[in-house]
Every structure is written in C-alpha cells, then in structure tokens.
Amino acid sequence: MTVTDTPIDNGVNVAALLDARTALTEQPAAAQFKWRAASTWERGTHSHAVVEGFSGLGGEQTHRRAFTFDLDHPEVFASEDNGATPVEYVLVALAGCLSAVVASVAQMREIQLRSVTAVVEGDMDILGILGGDPEVRNGFQDIRVHFDIDADASPTDIEALVAQSQKRSAVYDIVTNPTNVTVRVN
Amino acid sequence: MRTEAVVIGAGHSGLAMSSRLTDRSIDHVVLERGGVANSWRTERWPSMRLLTPNWQTRLPGAAYNGPDPGGYQRAAEVAELLAGYAARIGAPVRAGTRVTALRNSGSGYEVLTDQGAWDARSVVIATGACNRPALPDAAMNVPPAVGSLTPLTYSGPDHLPDGGVLVVGGSATGVQLADEIHRSGRPVTLAVGEQVRLPRVYRDRDIFWWLESAGVLGQRYDEVADIARARHLPSPQLVGTPERRTLDLNALRTIGIRIVGRLGRITDGIAQFSGGLANLCALADLKMNRALDAFDAWARDSGTDENLPRPHRFEPTRVDAQPVLTLNMARSQIRTIVWATGYRPDYSWLDIPVTGRNGQIRHDGGVVTAAPGLYLLGMPLLRRRASTYIHGAGPDTSELSDHLSGYLACP
Numbered sequence: 071m072t073v074t075d076t077p078i079d080n081g082v083n084v085a086a087l088l089d090a091r092t093a094l095t096e097q098p099a100a101a102q103f104k105w106r107a108a109s110t111w112e113r114g115t116h117s118h119a120v121v122e123g124f125s126g127l128g129g130e131q132t133h134r135r136a137f138t139f140d141l142d143h144p145e146v147f148a149s150e151d152n153g154a155t156p157v158e159y160v161l162v163a164l165a166g167c168l169s170a171v172v173a174s175v176a177q178m179r180e181i182q183l184r185s186v187t188a189v190v191e192g193d194m195d196i197l198g199i200l201g202g203d204p205e206v207r208n209g210f211q212d213i214r215v216h217f218d219i220d221a222d223a224s225p226t227d228i229e230a231l232v233a234q235s236q237k238r239s240a241v242y243d244i245v246t247n248p249t250n251v252t253v254r255v256n
Numbered sequence: 257m258r259t260e261a262v263v264i265g266a267g268h269s270g271l272a273m274s275s276r277l278t279d280r281s282i283d284h285v286v287l288e289r290g291g292v293a294n295s296w297r298t299e300r301w302p303s304m305r306l307l308t309p310n311w312q313t314r315l316p317g318a319a320y321n322g323p324d325p326g327g328y329q330r331a332a333e334v335a336e337l338l339a340g341y342a343a344r345i346g347a348p349v350r351a352g353t354r355v356t357a358l359r360n361s362g363s364g365y366e367v368l369t370d371q372g373a374w375d376a377r378s379v380v381i382a383t384g385a386c387n388r389p390a391l392p393d394a395a396m397n398v399p400p401a402v403g404s405l406t407p408l409t410y411s412g413p414d415h416l417p418d419g420g421v422l423v424v425g426g427s428a429t430g431v432q433l434a435d436e437i438h439r440s441g442r443p444v445t446l447a448v449g450e451q452v453r454l455p456r457v458y459r460d461r462d463i464f465w466w467l468e469s470a471g472v473l474g475q476r477y478d479e480v481a482d483i484a485r486a487r488h489l490p491s492p493q494l495v496g497t498p499e500r501r502t503l504d505l506n507a508l509r510t511i512g513i514r515i516v517g518r519l520g521r522i523t524d525g526i527a528q529f530s531g532g533l534a535n536l537c538a539l540a541d542l543k544m545n546r547a548l549d550a551f552d553a554w555a556r557d558s559g560t561d562e563n564l565p566r567p568h569r570f571e572p573t574r575v576d577a578q579p580v581l582t583l584n585m586a587r588s589q590i591r592t593i594v595w596a597t598g599y600r601p602d603y604s605w606l607d608i609p610v611t612g613r614n615g616q617i618r619h620d621g622g623v624v625t626a627a628p629g630l631y632l633l634g635m636p637l638l639r640r641r642a643s644t645y646i647h648g649a650g651p652d653t654s655e656l657s658d659h660l661s662g663y664l665a666c667p
Contacts (some may be wrong), residue, residue, distance in 0.1 A: 073348075098613060212578060232541050236535040246531035248520040 082177035100128045115149045116142040136250070157210070160245065161190040167241035168215060168232075175234050181227060184220040191216075213245065258663055259283050261378040262367045264358075266292045266349045268338055269634035270382035272649035274347040275316045276657035282664065284376075286347050287369060289354040293338035295384060300331035302412045303436060305496035306646070307428055309462050314647050315341055316654070326462065328496025334646075359607045364629055378629040378660050381617070383633050387602035391595055392424075397522040402585055403592045409431070410594055413440030414493060417591045420444070422527065422583070424519050425491035425596030426451040431503050433594055435495070438513050445531055445590070446508060447585060449518035452492040453540040453573065456502045458548060459555075459564045464496065470554040472547075473642040477621050480637065487637045490598065491644075505537065505573050516580050527583045527590075537573035545569060601635075622656045629663055631656050 094101040103126035109119040122136040140153025154162070165188040169233050176183050192213040198206035236242045261277055263270045264290035277284045306313060311325035314381045318341055329337065342349055357368040364377035389406035398404050403417065407429050409611065413436055423434040426448030437509060440445040454463050467473045467589075480486045495503040505515055517530035552567045554560075583590065603611060610626050617632050622638040624630040632638065633652060642648030 072600070226542070226545075229538070233535055233539045233542060236532065237539060242532065248528045 071081070078177065078180045078182045080173045080177045080181075080183050082174050084174070084177045087174065097128075100126070102126070102219075112152070113150075114142070115147070116140065116152045128200070157192065157194065160210075160241075161192055161213070163241045164215065164239075164245060167239045168217075168235050171235035171238045172217070172219070172231055175231055175238065176221065179227070179231065181221050181231065183217070184222075186220075187218045189216045227245045233252045257372060258375045259285050260376060261380060261660065262287060262365070262374050263380040263382055264355050264367070264375040265382035265384060265634075266338075266342060266347065266351070267295060267382060267384055267634065267647045268293075268334075268416055268655070269649045270380070271338060271342050271345065271347050272316050272653040273380050273633060273657060274342075274349075274383060275345045276653045277660075278345060278347075279316075280657060280661050282661060283512045284348065285347045285374065287353045287355055287367065287374070287463075288349055288351050291339075291351045292342045292347075292349055293335040295386065296331050296335040296338065299386070299408050301407060301433070302331075304331045304432070305329060306334060307491070307494045307496055308464050308645050308647065309496070311466065312464055312645070313337070314650065316650050317345070326500070327498065336482050337503055353514050355605050357605050357607050359628070361515070365608075377664055380631045380633060380660070381606075382633040382654075385601050386599035388600045389595060390598040392519065392597055394424075394519055394522045394527070395502065395593075395595055398593055399522075399525040399585060402590055405592060405594050407594075407596055407599075413437045416440070416442060418442065419591030419601050420589045421518075422447065422585070422590050422593045423596055424593060425449075425490070425598070426493065426505070427596060428492060428494050429596065430596035431493045431505075431508060432495050433596055434508055434513055435503060435511070437594070438508075438511060442592075443514075444513070445514045445580075447516050447519040447527075448505065448506075448533070448536065449530070451505075451540045452489060452490055453504050453544045454492045454494055454524060454547070454572055455504070455544075456500050458551065459567065461564065462500070463492075463623075467641075468550045468556075469560075470551050472550075473640065473645070473648070476643050477637055477639050477643075480641075482643060483637065484642075487635070489636075502570075504570075506571060509574055514580065515575070516583070522585075525585050527585060529579070529581050529583070531579075533579045533580060534575045541572050543637075583661070622652060623659055629660075631660060 103124060105124050107119050107121050109117050111117050119139040119141060120136050121133065123130060123132050125131060139159070141156050141159065142152040143149035143155050144151045158250045169186055169188055172186055173183060190213065192210040194210055197203040198208040217232055221228060223231070260282050261284040263273050263284060266286045266348050270286050274284065274286050290298065305328040310320045310329060313320055313329060348600065353369045353371045355367055355369050358379060359366045361375060362601050363375065365379045367374040367376065367379060389408055395404060410433065410442065416437065420443045422445050423430055424447045426446065430446065432446065433445040434444045443550060454461060458466055477483055493504050495501070501507070509515060510536040515533070517533035520528040522531055539633050548569065555564060600615065603615070603617065608630070610617050610624050610630065617624060618626060621631045622632050624632055633656065634649065636644045639652045640648060641654060643652055
C-alpha cells in the first residue's frame with residue numbers, strides 16, 4: 071500500500087471550513103464573533119476562570135461544557151502555585167493556535183501529519199512588573215516557538231506550512247500587533 | 257448627447273478600449289477629467305518609472321520600437337506615449353470633462369459631466385485603481401510636528417524637511433521611495449507588512465521576461481485559486497532603473513535603512529510595529545523561490561535552458577534578531593511619514609449599486625454582471641495577471657469589446 075492510497079486525514083474538516091468561508095463572505099454579519107472569559111479572584115494571586123459561552127453565526131453559542139482554569143504564580147513569587155501564570159496561558163494559547171492552523175493548512179495542502187510538537191518560550195524581565203525599572207516593559211521581550219513536525223512532506227513544504235500558520239493564527243496576530251483594550255469598573 | 261458607448265478615462269486602458277471600439281465601428285466617446293494620461297502626468301512622483309520593460313509596454317496596434325527595449329519609461333514618457341497613441345488611433349477624447357454621475361436610464365446609462373450629459377447603452381469604466389490613497393487608521397494619529405505625504409502628494413526628497421522619515425508600506429512604491437529618500441540624507445525607517453519579493457534580473461533576463469514567458473502574466477482570473485487574495489497582493493518590490501538593480505529589503509538594509517514590521521498604531525507620538533516581520537520575510541522568500549522553481553522548470557521543459565546561465569538562489573531576507581517594535585517619533589527625529597499603503601478607486605460619482613462591501617465594483621472579468629452593458633477595466637487581475645500592467649489592456653479590451661459589441665447587437 072502506498073501513501074497515496076490513504077486519504078490524508080489530520081482530523082480537520084476542510085470542506086466545512088471552506089463552506090463556512092464561502093457562506094460567511096456572503097453573510098458577513100454571521101462572521102462577527104465575541105469570545106468571553108469570566109474570572110473570579112480567589113485569594114492572593116490565585117484566580118479561577120471559566121469559559122463557556124460565546125456568540126457567533128448570528129446567535130449565542132456554548133461549548134459542550136464549561137472549561138475552567140486556575141491562574142496563580144509559583145512559590146518563588148511567594149504565591150501558592152494553584153495554577154499556571156497568566157503569561158504561561160498566553161504561551162499555551164500561542165502554541166495551541168499555531169498547531170491548530172498547522173493541522174488545517176496541512177489538510178488543505180494534502181500533507182499527512184504524524185506528529186506536531188511545539189515548545190514555546192518567552193523572555194521576561196520581571197523588573198517591569200515589579201516597577202523596578204521604568205524602561206523595562208511588563209510583557210515579553212521576545213517569544214520563541216520551536217516546532218518539531220513529522221509529516222509526509224519536504225522540509226521546504228513544512229517550512230511553508232509553519233510560515234502560513236503564523237499568517238493565519240489569531241493568537242499570533244494578537245501577540246504581535248497592538249489591540250485596543252478598554253477596562254471599566256462597576 | 258447620444259452615443260453607443262461611453263468610455264470614462266483616457267489612460268492606457270480607456271485608449272486601448274477606444275482603439276477596439278473604433279475597429280468595430282462602435283460609435284463612442286472617451287471622457288477625461290484632465291488631458292490624455294492625466295494621472296501619469298499629474299499624479300506620479302518625478303522619478304517614477306514603469307516596472308515593466310519597454311519591449312513589454314505595448315498597446316493594441318502599437319509596440320515599442322525605440323533604441324532601449326530593456327529600459328523602463330518614466331511617468332512623463334508614458335504620458336507622451338499615450339498622447340501619441342491617442343492621436344494615432346484618433347481616439348474621440350473629450351478632455352476637460354469630469355464625470356459627476358453615472359446612472360441607469362430607460363435605454364441604458366446616463367453619464368452626467370460638467371460639460372453636459374451623455375446617453376449610451378454601454379459604459380466602460382477605465383478610471384483606474386489608484387485614485388485615492390488608502391490610509392490605515394494610524395494615519396489619523398500622526399503627531400502635529402510630523403508631516404504626512406502619500407505617493408499622490410510626494411514630489412521628491414528635496415521637498416521633504418530635513419530629518420528622519422518613516423515610510424509605511426513594502427510594495428514597489430514603498431521600497432522605491434524609501435531608497436531615494438534615504439539616499440537624500442534623510443534616515444529612513446521602513447515599515448513592511450505582506451510583501452512580494454522578486455529580483456529585477458534572474459539568469460540574465462528581466463523578471464518580467466520570466467513572468468511573461470513562463471505564462472504567469474497570462475494566467476486568467478478564473479484559473480487563479482484564491483482570486484480575492486491575488487487581487488489584494490501588493491505590487492512586487494521592484495524598480496526600473498538603467499542599471500537594472502534589485503531593490504529588495506536586503507538592498508535597503510545594505511544602505512542603512514531600518515526595516516521594521518507592519519505599522520500597528522500610533523499613540524502619544526509613539527509608533528508601534530508588528531513583531532511578525534521575520535515570518536512575513538520568510539513567506540516572501542518562500543514565494544519568490546517557488547516562482548523561481550517554476551521558471552527553472554519552464555526553462556527546462558521549453559528547451560530554453562541551454563541559452564541561459566545556470567539557476568541560482570538569492571540570499572534569504574536578513575531580519576534583525578529583535579526588530580524595533582516602537583518608535584518615539586520626537587526622540588527619533590521623524591519629521592515625515594510617507595504612506596505607501598496602497599490606493600483605492602474613487603467611485604463617488606457612481607450611482608448604480610454595483611459595489612461590494614469593500615467599495616470595489618463586483619465584476620466577472622470586467623463584465624459588471626449586475627448592470628448589463630457596464631464594463632470595468634484596468635483593475636488588478638481583472639481578467640489575467642497582466643491586467644495590472646499596461647500591456648494587459650490589449651487582451652483585456654479585445655475580449656471585453658467582444659462582449660460589449662455582442663451586447664449592443666442584442667436589441
């Protein structure tokens with residue numbers, strides 16, 4: 071049996087994605103989504119966040135179930151370490167988003183993936199958040215993503231796949247480009 | 257006044273269509289707000305030259321026969337060329353006639369102008385793709401001490417104040433203006449987003465020779481996989497100079513231009529740039545190499561290989577390990593921003609509902625299907641990749657005048 075006998079399957083429904091793109095181009099209002107997260111402070115640096123509902127396709131939607139997240143800081147920050155730090159969630163989001171796009175683009179390009187792993191590392195000078203040096207920013211100075219991809223494709227095709235995944239990734243865009251943020255209090 | 261067809265715009269597209277309509281004995285006029293080739297005469301910066309070589313700059317019934325087939329014409333020379341062409345084909349140009357409205361009428365269309373109204377069953381819109389600069393939101397937040405220019409208002413580096421210049425946009429326009437401004441002694445920072453990298457010359461041939469010979473420019477709009485994207489692509493990073501030099505980001509870096517990511521926003525006099533520069537450069541390199549692979553394959557298959565130097569590849573785009581993300585304009589002594597961020601057509605006079613969400617006219621290869629008898633010319637990838645360039649008007653107007661004459665033949 072040769073590879074070409076087996077349909078390429080990365081678990082991505084390309085037909086549905088392409089249909090959605092066509093439908094949403096015709097009905098741009100349905101393409102307007104709102105994503106939400108709700109967070110409750112527990113104690114110290116520990117918060118508990120829930121993600122359940124979002125809106126899109128012209129109405130309210132829900133996940134199959136509520137997903138919950140604990141956010142805290144490690145003990146070296148004199149915290150209780152009840153969960154990953156918020157900035158680690160950003161790295162998780164970036165890795166997850168890029169990997170999802172890698173799979174989608176690979177499916178579109180008929181590349182069979184066998185394994186995709188991503189290791190993300192962000193540099194941070196915590197003098198920024200500690201207010202120790204006004205010249206240092208709070209956020210990451212630099213983020214590096216390292217992919218290991220095993221697939222039926224040439225190194226150039228895999229390079230192109232990873233490049234395209236950055237071009238189509240929402241979190242990559244969020245991290246690399248400014249966004250207006252409004253915070254209000256009741 | 258009545259005629260069979262009204263062509264709006266006496267640029268290369270409108271004149272090419274006029275030539276086709278005359279060949280078919282279709283009574284028509286060409287309405288032009290200024291003179292022939294008005295935008296080539298009045299809306300191009302002084303040093304601007306065509307990206308296409310002279311041998312390729314052809315119109316229906318007119319090919320280049322001058323002494324420099326490999327050269328690139330200046331905008332003023334293009335204007336002269338078109339004026340001569342209009343005279344030679346006897347184009348019925350009504351100069352100094354500005355169209356103020358285009359409407360449906362009982363028998364077809366009514367074209368209102370500041371010199372009276374025209375009735376016609378058919379109208380060809382040849383007003384071009386570059387009427388207005390397309391500015392990003394950030395352009396609204398430029399600090400008062402910093403001047404803003406667009407390619408339509410830029411008139412050469414000598415008219416800029418001394419001091420630094422931020423050029424926004426990595427298309428042909430952006431790289432050309434960055435290059436000449438930096439060489440004038442004003443340090444340039446160039447903000448680039450998505451880009452199309454191409455060498456001026458590959459294996460001793462002009463890149464447009466490759467694009468034409470290998471069939472790329474002939475690719476039709478209905479053969480291109482993602483037409484919306486293809487029509488949205490920035491122009492390739494090229495310049496037409498006598499020495500045929502390549503003007504990619506590496507060339508700009510070499511003379512000291514600072515390359516930064518796409519401009520995101522400007523707040524409190526600080527410009528913020530995207531951190532995605534390296535990937536966009538990698539994508540541009542990958543796409544260029546794919547194009548060169550296709551050219552090499554074509555050369556092999558067509559038996560052209562032995563007449564050409566051996567295939568080779570260009571140095572990948574060099575990107576700083578940590579490109580600058582913010583620029584305090586006062587502190588960096590930026591005095592001017594040049595917005596080379598593209599253009600939009602101006603359809604403020606169009607009173608027929610044929611534009612889509614993005615303000616562009618919806619069409620099928622130049623046939624405005626929602627308004628029978630209405631045609632569009634000279635837009636990016638209108639009918640084929642060559643539509644973007646002067647020589648694309650020939651085949652496009654051949655096919656569209658066919659369609660138009662068929663339409664007029666039906667009562």
